[in-house]
Amino acid sequence: MTPIHHQDLSRRERQILDILYQRGQATAADVQNALPEPPSYSAVRALLRILEDKGHVRHEQDGPRYVYVPTVARENAKRSALRHVLRTFFDGSAEQAISALLDESSTKLSPAELDRLARLIEEARRSGV
Numbered sequence: 001m002t003p004i005h006h007q008d009l010s011r012r013e014r015q016i017l018d019i020l021y022q023r024g025q026a027t028a029a030d031v032q033n034a035l036p037e038p039p040s041y042s043a044v045r046a047l048l049r050i051l052e053d054k055g056h057v058r059h060e061q062d063g064p065r066y067v068y069v070p071t072v073a074r075e076n077a078k079r080s081a082l083r084h085v086l087r088t089f090f091d092g093s094a095e096q097a098i099s100a101l102l103d104e105s106s107t108k109l110s111p112a113e114l115d116r117l118a119r120l121i122e123e124a125r126r127s128g129v
Contacts, residue, residue: 015036027068028044028045028048031044058071
C-alpha cells in the first residue's frame with residue numbers, strides 16, 4: 001500500500017483523515033459535524049473528493065449517501081506518520097523520540113504501562129531488532 005505523506009495534505013485534509021481513522025467510516029455530514037470550526041457542507045464534500053483523487057479515501061454507496069473510508073489501513077498509516085515524525089523531529093532516532101515522550105508524560109505513565117514498555121524493550125533486545 002502507498003504510504004500517506006502528511007506533508008502532501010492540507011491541515012483540513014489531515015483533520016478529515018483523522019476523523020475517518022477514528023470512526024472507520026463517515027459521511028460528509030459526519031465529517032462536517034466532527035470538524036473544528038467546520039467549513040460548509042459543499043467544502044467538506046470538495047475536500048473529500050480531493051482526498052479521493054489523491055488516493056487517501058474511497059467512497060461506498062449507502063442508499064443515497066456516500067460513506068467515506070480511508071484506503072490505507074490505520075496501522076499502516078500510523079507507522080508511516082510515525083516514521084515521518086521520527087525523520088522530521090528526531091533525526092530518525094527512536095531513542096530520542098521515546099526519551100521525549102517519557103520526559104513529557106513520565107508522571108502520567110502507570111507502573112503497569114512502564115512494565116509493558118520494559119517488556120517490549122526486552123523482547124526487542126532478545127530478537128535483535
